[in-house]
Amino acid sequence: MALSSVDLKIDSGDFLAIMGENGAGKTTLAKQLNGLLKPRLGRVTVDGHDTTKKSVAQLSRKVGIVFQNPDHLLFSETVREEVGFALKNFGFEPGVVVKQVERTLESLDLAHYADTSPFLLSGGERKRVALAAVLAWEPDYLILDEPTIGQDYQQKERLRNFILQLNSQGKAVVMVTHDVEFVAECNPKVVLMSKGQIVAQGRADEVLSDDGLIEKASLVKPQMAKLFSQLAGFGFPRDVVDVHRAKMLLAEKLSEVRVRVAQSS
């Protein structure tokens, strides 16, 4: 997929979701960020360094990409070795490697699997090991390719909290995803792509409640946005995508109604 007229700036502490139909160029864009793909025209810079002048290993130290399918990267005998692999590649001191691995396993609730083979774990757990394998070296920018695929509701909820926590620590998090419901609940900035171009950038509630944009990117509106576009006749705003804001608005309206009923009786 060729990209064109893509103008995007990601600052540290940003929280971004890149969305769009299959073949829109989302993964191509993600691979540009750590130099796996280099631009033929135009420029990609990471912290001011042109990606064409740096190796993938150098760029990956700053930009960590978690690939969609954990089976594409797991190969070690134990989870511990798997998570330590990249740290050794990047030349961390052995003592630091041990400490970082322990810390990462702890934070992703994988410590009890440290000496287990990653191949014996369930799909969701393998996905978490893949995430740990990247988080271990603490990249400044974290790219997650389809992080919610194959995860059940509880795992998604845990993932959401974890991502928000990382983001609050000042890390830039970029999700490449189809999962509108997940994005609606996280409420990041949304970058909408179609046919290799960025067609819209903005707050999740603005972009995901816009019928025209949603159709253009072959997505489906989140449930909450569907509900509120039908409630527009009752004076509700249309750009509601997450449960939290929906609850606030509905509670407000209900108490208004209650007050009116009380007054009239």
Added chain:
Amino acid sequence: MSLRVLNGFKFSSLKTPVHRLDPRAKFLLVIGIIVPSLLFTNIYMLAGLLIVQVPLLMVGRVTKRWLQSLRAGVLLSALIFVVNFFTGPLVNAVALTLRFLLLMTTFSFFFMTTSPDDLGLAIDKVGFIRWLSRRWLGYPNALSFTFTTAVRLVPTMAVDAQTVVDAQRSRGLELDKGNLLKRVRNYIPILIPLLLIAIRRSLELAEALEARGFPGKEGRTSLFELRFKPVDYLLLGISLAGIVLSFWVFFHYRVPTI
């Protein structure tokens, strides 16, 4: 990791007279070229066999991809040349390099212009393979099916290989770093995931096939039947004559390298 060389062996669906040739006749032509090229090291003959294929490649409209695959094979040919240059006379080195290029061209021609489906049909027609398959796997079509599946999975495996390489490079793996031993070891993180993906996929494929009633009953028919056309008989005749002549010359004369 360059997978470009594989492009020279990948089938492209075109409608040319070369693509329409019967795969069995075409395969015999391949044998007809390989037999003399393995029996003799005569430079003129090897060059001749290489040159006669150029019109076929041109008619099949695969010349460009053939040249690309040759370019990808330059390193290996250079290695063959250098090794033989230091261990024997120059003509020998030239002849062996030519032989390598000739074999590569012949196989590349065959696989670029023969669809895996036709190939499966052709293999299925061979009585010996059906017999072996029934004895060995309990079903006459199993071997030809295995072969076509393997060929068909090559592009998928190539995509997987690229993704695995990308994923491991993103974890700081540098494939071309270190001494020779280290470089070989660098491929472990690539090969293990690839192997496991292949095993997992084959298990899934087996289940999916069984769910659709594979292997079915004896006497399965196919939608397309292979039929020899006059041009196929001609090719068959030339190839057989070439093979017989090669063996005859081989046992009666000593053909010099130059």
